[in-house]
Amino acid sequence: MQSKVIFCVLFGIFLTSTFDFNDAVVFKFTNVVCESFNKSWFVFHNCRLKAVSRTKVTFNMNATILHPTNDIFIHAKVFKRANGYKPWLFDVNFDACLYLRRRSIPFVSLVYGLVKEFSNINHTCPYVGPQIIKDFYLKPELLRLPIPTGDYMLSLQWLFNKKPQFDTNVSFTFVEDLLKSK
Numbered sequence: 001m002q003s004k005v006i007f008c009v010l011f012g013i014f015l016t017s018t019f020d021f022n023d024a025v026v027f028k029f030t031n032v033v034c035e036s037f038n039k040s041w042f043v044f045h046n047c048r049l050k051a052v053s054r055t056k057v058t059f060n061m062n063a064t065i066l067h068p069t070n071d072i073f074i075h076a077k078v079f080k081r082a083n084g085y086k087p088w089l090f091d092v093n094f095d096a097c098l099y100l101r102r103r104s105i106p107f108v109s110l111v112y113g114l115v116k117e118f119s120n121i122n123h124t125c126p127y128v129g130p131q132i133i134k135d136f137y138l139k140p141e142l143l144r145l146p147i148p149t150g151d152y153m154l155s156l157q158w159l160f161n162k163k164p165q166f167d168t169n170v171s172f173t174f175v176e177d178l179l180k181s182k
């Protein structure tokens with residue numbers, strides 16, 4: 001309980017602190033891993049990064065949900081690299097269908113805000129058919145959270161009907177502009 005309160009306070013400070021969003025010189029994908037554990041429900045056709053320039057890497061994904069689903073839970077965890085990936089700050093289990101109706105979890109809104117304009121996932125449940133992410137790249141100005149320079153991984157484990165169906169693990173690097181922040 002106490003740690004939850006401390007977490008909320010810290011998160012509030014993060015969100016309200018003044019931060020120059022353009023301080024990031026690099027905010028880009030470094031790896032993606034997509035794997036379905038139940039190909040009779042969820043199939044990946046494509047899940048790939050493409051380096052467009054030194055600082056811009058795009059993520060394309062094409063997948064199909066074969067039967068409508070109204071029961072989606074996501075286990076989201078962030079890791080930061082320091083001699084291997086170590087759990088870092090966020091470990092959230094949430095009801096994705098409920099989130100899409102209420103948009104009430106700040107951490108989820110942060111991630112959702114980065115991806116929604118590049119995808120067809122901006123609707124409420126049920127989900128069925130093609131799930132497309134096209135030319136998604138990370139925009140530092142949308143990262144309303146001053147994170148330290150480093151290598152990170154966002155692991156999303158997707159559950160339909162409370163059972164794991166697939167993982168999408170996305171790694172990225174974030175480098176602050178050290179010259180500017182002096």
Ligand SMILES: *[C@@H]1O[C@H](CO)[C@@H](O)[C@H](O)[C@H]1NC(C)=O
Nearest residue numbers: 033034035155156167168169
């Ligand atoms: C995704 O990351 C989690 C956390 O490290 C790991 O347990 C899981 O095996 C990974 N999934 C895949 C498909 O690599």
Ligand SMILES: *[C@@H]1O[C@H](CO)[C@@H](O)[C@H](O)[C@H]1NC(C)=O
Nearest residue numbers: 038040041066067163164165
């Ligand atoms: C796999 O998907 C099928 C639907 O095609 C579903 O009936 C079954 O329960 C799923 N298995 C698991 C372990 O979730």
Ligand SMILES: *[C@@H]1O[C@H](CO)[C@@H](O)[C@H](O)[C@H]1NC(C)=O
Nearest residue numbers: 045046061062063064130132
């Ligand atoms: C996604 O993959 C399917 C199966 O390969 C293909 O038919 C479809 O055209 C692809 N969609 C996009 C937007 O690339």
Ligand SMILES: *[C@@H]1O[C@H](CO)[C@@H](O)[C@H](O)[C@H]1NC(C)=O
Nearest residue numbers: 103113116117121122123124
């Ligand atoms: C998509 O997101 C925008 C901005 O959050 C919202 O205004 C719009 O209604 C959404 N569209 C759908 C189909 O949910």
